Amino acid sequence: MMAVEFQIAAARFGDDHSPFLSARLVADRLGVTLAELSKLIGVARNTLTAKSGARKVDSALSRVVRILAMASEMAGDETRAVIWFKHQPIPGWAGKTAFDLVGEGKADKVLAYLESVRAGVYA
Numbered sequence: 793m794m795a796v797e798f799q800i801a802a803a804r805f806g807d808d809h810s811p812f813l814s815a816r817l818v819a820d821r822l823g824v825t826l827a828e829l830s831k832l833i834g835v836a837r838n839t840l841t842a843k844s845g846a847r848k849v850d851s852a853l854s855r856v857v858r859i860l861a862m863a864s865e866m867a868g869d870e871t872r873a874v875i876w877f878k879h880q881p882i883p884g885w886a887g888k889t890a891f892d893l894v895g896e897g898k899a900d901k902v903l904a905y906l907e908s909v910r911a912g913v914y915a
Contacts, residue, residue, distance in 0.1 A: 812850040815840040855899035862906045
């Protein structure tokens with residue numbers, strides 16, 4: 793995905809009043825609560841809504857947004873990408889989903905998997 797395309801995809805997760813990603817929008821799109829999202833990205837629940845923690849939250853959310861943007865591009869739409877993210881086991885990871893791996897701090901592994909699939913490597 794080109795940088796411009798990613799910025800457009802990521803813009804859907806932003807708040808009009810802030811340059812940062814919106815935890816509420818990401819949680820809504822994933823169909824999870826803010827508490828579940830905070831656990832997923834490894835940020836305290838109160839930090840998600842605190843203005844002082846915006847950069848930390850933005851950094852943690854950006855991994856999830858990158859995965860969703862790439863999966864959306866590959867799946868054809870965001871709804872399919874969210875279903876894949878939450879429910880489809882990734883081969884080679886003992887039945888774990890992207891959601892599980894991100895929760896374990898392995899978002900980079902999910903991104904690497906998506907890159908390899910996009911490059912034509914069968915997974």
